[in-house]
Amino acid sequence: MEQILTICVYCGCGCGVYLGKENGRVVASSPSRNHPISQGNLCVKGWHLHEFIHHPERLTTPLLRKDNKLVPVGWDEALDYTARRLSEIRDSNGPDALGLLSSAKCSNEENYLLQKFSRAVLGTNNIDHCARL
Amino acid sequence: MAGLATAFGSGAMTNSINELEDVDVVIVSGSNTTEAHPQIARRILAAVDRGAKLIVIDPRRTALAQEAHVHLALRPGTDIALLNGMMRIILDEGLADDHFIEMRTENFIALRDQLFKIDLDEIAAITGVDRQLMHTAACLYARAYKSTFCYCLGITQHICGTNNVQTIANMAMLTGNVEKENAGVDPLRGQNNVQGACDMAALPACLPGYQSLADMQIRQKFKQCWGVDVPLTPGRTVLDMTHSGHNGTLRGMFVMGENPILSDPDQTKVQATLEGLDFLAVSDIFLTETAQLAHVVFPAASFAEKSGTVTNSERRVQYMHQVIEPIGECKPDSTIIAELAERMGYEMYYESMAEVMEEIALLIPIYGGMHHDRLRSSWGLQWPCPNRDHPGTPFLHKHYFSGGKGHFTPAQHQEPFEPPGDAFPLTLITGRIYHHYHTGTMTRRCASLNRESDKALLQINPVDATTSAIRNGDLVELTSRRGTIRLWAQISEDIRPGQVYTTFHFSEAPVNLLTTGAADPIAKCPEFKVCAVKVARVES
Numbered sequence: 001m002e003q004i005l006t007i008c009v010y011c012g013c014g015c016g017v018y019l020g021k022e023n024g025r026v027v028a029s030s031p032s033r034n035h036p037i038s039q040g041n042l043c044v045k046g047w048h049l050h051e052f053i054h055h056p057e058r059l060t061t062p063l064l065r066k067d068n069k070l071v072p073v074g075w076d077e078a079l080d081y082t083a084r085r086l087s088e089i090r091d092s093n094g095p096d097a098l099g100l101l102s103s104a105k106c107s108n109e110e111n112y113l114l115q116k117f118s119r120a121v122l123g124t125n126n127i128d129h130c131a132r133l
Numbered sequence: 134m135a136g137l138a139t140a141f142g143s144g145a146m147t148n149s150i151n152e153l154e155d156v157d158v159v160i161v162s163g164s165n166t167t168e169a170h171p172q173i174a175r176r177i178l179a180a181v182d183r184g185a186k187l188i189v190i191d192p193r194r195t196a197l198a199q200e201a202h203v204h205l206a207l208r209p210g211t212d213i214a215l216l217n218g219m220m221r222i223i224l225d226e227g228l229a230d231d232h233f234i235e236m237r238t239e240n241f242i243a244l245r246d247q248l249f250k251i252d253l254d255e256i257a258a259i260t261g262v263d264r265q266l267m268h269t270a271a272c273l274y275a276r277a278y279k280s281t282f283c284y285c286l287g288i289t290q291h292i293c294g295t296n297n298v299q300t301i302a303n304m305a306m307l308t309g310n311v312e313k314e315n316a317g318v319d320p321l322r323g324q325n326n327v328q329g330a331c332d333m334a335a336l337p338a339c340l341p342g343y344q345s346l347a348d349m350q351i352r353q354k355f356k357q358c359w360g361v362d363v364p365l366t367p368g369r370t371v372l373d374m375t376h377s378g379h380n381g382t383l384r385g386m387f388v389m390g391e392n393p394i395l396s397d398p399d400q401t402k403v404q405a406t407l408e409g410l411d412f413l414a415v416s417d418i419f420l421t422e423t424a425q426l427a428h429v430v431f432p433a434a435s436f437a438e439k440s441g442t443v444t445n446s447e448r449r450v451q452y453m454h455q456v457i458e459p460i461g462e463c464k465p466d467s468t469i470i471a472e473l474a475e476r477m478g479y480e481m482y483y484e485s486m487a488e489v490m491e492e493i494a495l496l497i498p499i500y501g502g503m504h505h506d507r508l509r510s511s512w513g514l515q516w517p518c519p520n521r522d523h524p525g526t527p528f529l530h531k532h533y534f535s536g537g538k539g540h541f542t543p544a545q546h547q548e549p550f551e552p553p554g555d556a557f558p559l560t561l562i563t564g565r566i567y568h569h570y571h572t573g574t575m576t577r578r579c580a581s582l583n584r585e586s587d588k589a590l591l592q593i594n595p596v597d598a599t600t601s602a603i604r605n606g607d608l609v610e611l612t613s614r615r616g617t618i619r620l621w622a623q624i625s626e627d628i629r630p631g632q633v634y635t636t637f638h639f640s641e642a643p644v645n646l647l648t649t650g651a652a653d654p655i656a657k658c659p660e661f662k663v664c665a666v667k668v669a670r671v672e673s
Contacts, residue, residue, distance in 0.1 A: 012322030013172040014445025043171035051579035059432035060461025083476035085412040089385040099374040102335030103390030104324035107441025109489040110466045111333035120359040121479045125368030132658040
């Protein structure tokens with residue numbers, strides 16, 4: 001089994017976890033012995049870190065609301081529609097009529113890009129995340 | 134964070150997680166550490182094994198409180214009164230660090246004058262904590278050479294959260310327990326990258342790296358890099374968005390990897406706001422309760438399907454390796470954002486996440502030396518790390534505070550927004566449990582974790598259970614002024630009479646239907662730790 005080092009996604013401790021990969025699937029989690037935080041230990045959530053990755057309820061295609069139902073569509077349709085609606089609201093109600101929630105579960109790079117998108121593309125500082133919750 | 138930033142000039146854990154093993158005294162306040170931060174609890178218990186003294190401040194008898202030398206079981210929402218009382222005792226006993234106060238801090242006189250007005254019997258009455266216990270704890274903390282104060286959301290999620298934090302900072306400065314190894318003030322961050330999301334300014338009132346929105350030089354730096362002027366007016370906080378009302382001024386939202394329907398207080402209000410939007414897009418790995426209301430849902434790649442960095446509670450920036458290709462048609466959030474920007478006429482193309490990190494290092498001084506090649510070949514680097522040769526910073530404020538001098542801000546006790554009364558006689562406290570996480574989007578889908586814990590429990594003291602004729606395991610109805618949920622009673626002496634405790638992990642018993650939207654005026658943290666409720670057994 002191939003073992004690849006990553007960081008646990010749950011609390012702020014930041015344990016080093018090896019994810020075990022077999023036939024393109026993540027099938028195991030185990031702690032890094034040398035990582036300064038995990039030191040060979042994980043909590044129960046960390047030991048089962050891989051379990052949600054291949055869950056059958058994972059979203060696998062973009063969804064668009066049509067006739068009040070979310071239906072699968074292609075990426076281009078979902079992205080075009082979103083870009084058009086965000087532009088329309090920005091142009092008719094002003095950029096501050098838009099708001100973004102970023103995520104303490106996403107990477108630094110993604111958070112950086114989303115706030116850049118908010119400030120440089122949409123033109124609003126209406127961006128926050130769940131640090132307060 | 135606002136509280137620590139005012140006091141010390143920087144709002145983050147002052148020390149490293151491993152330093153906790155070598156403290157002499159540790160106070161843990163408002164943190165169920167063994168369940169919510171198991172690795173940090175492990176260090177604290179190791180320190181206790183070594184001979185360190187542990188003081189726990191918590192209304193509940195948590196697992197850590199059971200190991201504590203002193204457990205101060207205060208009435209919820211009276212942290213300021215308790216710490217002010219302890220500081221008064223420290224002054225009276227002559228245990229203040231006069232040299233530290235003189236050399237490193239300012240505005241001490243204001244704090245001293247306020248403390249001298251305190252009546253310790255009154256403090257005991259407000260907090261419900263015995264004077265002698267308070268005295269023991271204060272002396273332990275002040276006499277030790279290396280004392281650390283850890284706190285979590287039990288401190289910040291109050292209408293006086295910022296003042297709570299400032300009071301903790303006051304106590305650390307009063308005794309000189311900051312600016313050195315193994316001693317400091319450590320806010321424990323609850324999510325794997327909540328520190329990083331703050332550092333990157335997924336925040337409405339600052340630019341990345343906590344840089345000022347108003348500073349002309351900084352605005353110029355960002356304009357040069359981004360090619361556009363950054364908007365000047367600070368934006369809305371989470372609650373200013375999700376509580377803005379059904380037909381408010383907010384018309385469109387994009388939510389990336391959050392679930393405000395379950396995570397934000399006063400669910401009815403949040404739902405009305407989101408349903409009233411002209412447009413809602415959600416990017417997530419599962420169809421969350423929030424995604425179900427969206428007009429567009431993007432399938433995001435999970436952490437195992439992309440690379441990037443995250444910053445843990447001790448400011449350690451760590452690299453996550455991609456393990457597998459994205460499942461189905463999923464895409465990383467970075468790709469989704471870039472594609473949207475492109476369609477809106479703004480070029481946001483990056484060769485790789487390493488290139489995004491180059492831009493971050495260029496713009497954020499404390500991340501100046503954070504490059505993927507360095508992070509991949511180490512266990513990460515702790516900010517501030519201003520340049521490529523810098524080894525990172527295990528503990529902050531060495532020899533001087535990053536904001537110049539440490540600033541004392543005296544604070545006074547403030548009653549919670551919604552104290553219990555006749556109609557709603559119990560105080561509800563919410564939090565997490567060991568087996569689940571936040572809104573349960575991930576952990577509720579892990580079979581092993583569900584086997585351990587599959588339903589929402591209400592911790593209730595035997596006294597209150599008897600009053601309401603509730604037996605262990607009964608289905609009960611919990612009602613506040615805002616709503617009712619059903620969950621199962623767990624009778625326990627770990628919770629005091631007059632208080633009940635549950636978690637927000639279970640969508641079938643969404644506790645945030647009950648909680649109040651009342652929030653701290655500065656940090657805008659909602660008061661999750663106090664709301665008035667009543668409980669009744671459901672007749673079968």
